[in-house]
Amino acid sequence: MHRLEARQFLPISKEKAWEFISNPANLQLITPPEMKFNILAGADKPLYAGQIIHYRVSPLPFYRTSWTTEITQVEPGEYFIDNQLRGPYSLWHHKHFIYETTAGVLMEDVIDYQLPLGLIGRLLNRMFxxxxxxxxxxxxxxxxxxxxxxxxxQPASLTFKTL
Structure with missing residues (x-):
């Protein structure tokens, strides 16, 4: 099991941060274009627990795959959690948090993930x-x-851990 933790401070209100991250369609705006990320269905409504979102993504050149996530928990203005139902990982559990600070917000992502294929998956994680x-x-x-x-x-940070 692996963990990615990303933190970023932004000079905006908590309400503005939530407005952006709680709109599933905005994920396309913050994903690198070379990943050819495309939302197929499920992003046409405001975020809610139980929401299923279908995507197509190209994690490798010449390879496109489907990815389906479910929004499992939502606390408006505070956090939401999504889990992969189908996709390239054997486990993907992504928590999105917003914390108010004196100068804006701290946005934090915590992702626990695991790749399939045992030892090969661990090597792929390390190499790619x-x-x-x-x-x-x-x-x-x-x-x-x-x-x-x-x-x-207020620098952004990105850390990886093996759990």
Whole structure:
């Protein structure tokens, strides 16, 4: 089992942050274009527990796959959790949090994930998947900074752990 933790400070209100991250259609705006991320269904309503969202994504050149997630928990303005139902991981559990700060918000993502194929999956994580997830979250950080600005002295962080 692996864990990715990403934190980013933004100079916006908690309400504005929630408005952006709770709209499933915005995921396409903060995903690198080379992943050819496309929402197929389920993103046409505001976020709610039980919502099923279907995507197509290209995690590798010349390889496209389907990905289905379920929004399992929502606390409006605070957090939501999604789990992969079908896709490239054997487990994907993604928690999205927003914390108010004196200068804006701290947005935090905690992702627990596991790849299929045992030892081969662990090698793929070390050689490829970790790098790709780092690139995705760096793109996300830059996209959000372009959209909302940055907070001086409040760096973003990205850490990986094996659980």
């Amino acid at each position: 998947v970790k790098k790709q997830l780092r690139a995705i979250f760096n793109f996300r950080k830059e996209s959000l900074q372009q959209r909302y600005g940055t907070l001086e002295g």
